[in-house]
Amino acid sequence: MPPVINGSTISLAPIIEEEDAESREADLVMKKLKSVLYRGVERYLTCENVILPRNTLRRAALDILDLSSRHSSGLRGTLIDLYLEDNGRSKRLAQVVADPRRTPKTFIELTLYRDPASDDRTLQLHSSYAIKRLCKP
Template identity: 60%
Template structure:
């Protein structure tokens, strides 16, 4: 959100519209992260289900948007790679591309961390994650 100064011509309605648009974009990124996480767990792991703390993907989506905000073409030129870490090693589960027609200029490595709960049939994830950004150009 841009800063508001005395001489600014921004109205409260334009600020709210900008926040709503940002929130809508974050929701789309969050849904996409959830979708690729589900497919990655289903494809590469042997768990029957997975549990993610409520706001983890929401925070991750906002962080992805923040990491892309100062890059050329923003999220449209970003590739998000989703990894799962068990504490000893990391496994690549999936990748997310916002716009496949754009050349990738930013790679974001999002690593979710496994919580070693006692249930062997369900993957439990911690609320913490690690995010790294690599700029290609």
């Protein structure tokens, strides 16, 4: 939505509202990713702690929103597979479906990388990640 121009003043309220909505949506995606990451680690690994760089999931959430917005079904038609790569081996930790009532049209693979400095008790993740989008017609 463009800014509203009244005479010689410009209102940025519509722009701020759009940014706030995107920020809230990114926060929801980030919280969901964090939740499934911890449940996946708890289920499949024997780590007691997980250390994740501060903005990694936030950046990944924004990338997911960007990739899912490129398809007409948007985020609600997106399925996200969360992987952990450790020493060249990849393990699927979780799957996130935004709307289980919809058939997914966009598939996103998010791969997080284990930091070699991790030990058996603490899973330390890199700040980098890989993300890949696959679409069905």
